[in-house]
Amino acid sequence: MARLSEVGERDGWRCWICDEPVDPDQSVNDDRGPSVDERMSDKRAKAKGKKKGDGGLTERLAHRGCNTGKGKVEAVIPWADHLFVVDPSPIIPSVDRLVKKGGREVMARCPTQADAQQAADWLVDRVSRLEPGLGVTADIDAGGGQFLVSLRA
């Protein structure tokens, strides 16, 4: 349990997948209880041939029910329901590319500038918890009667 509290403290007792608080006192057998998700941080670790216990794994705090570590399904970070976005990009692969190469990733199109601003603010906040230390900023570009939201690292 020492590892769970360590990871929990570091992640601020917030689930890295659904972004909701995790109660440290909840039973670990409960779906809303805390668990450690041993997600291979991304392909860069695999490419380096790192294995379990080799420093290639990123341990993140997740609800037991959100934790995909025991299944074969890749974790998906959902876009917030209140955002008005068209063609949203999958968040994890985009963020992984930013971590690996930096540069710029187009994340979504929005019908209005206000929608784009809201999506941009949400993304920067969300990614700051997903990949602390990446330091992303968002760009909004008007074009073709729409507003493109992109992340830059």
Ligand SMILES: [Zn+2]
């Ligand atoms: Zn969760």
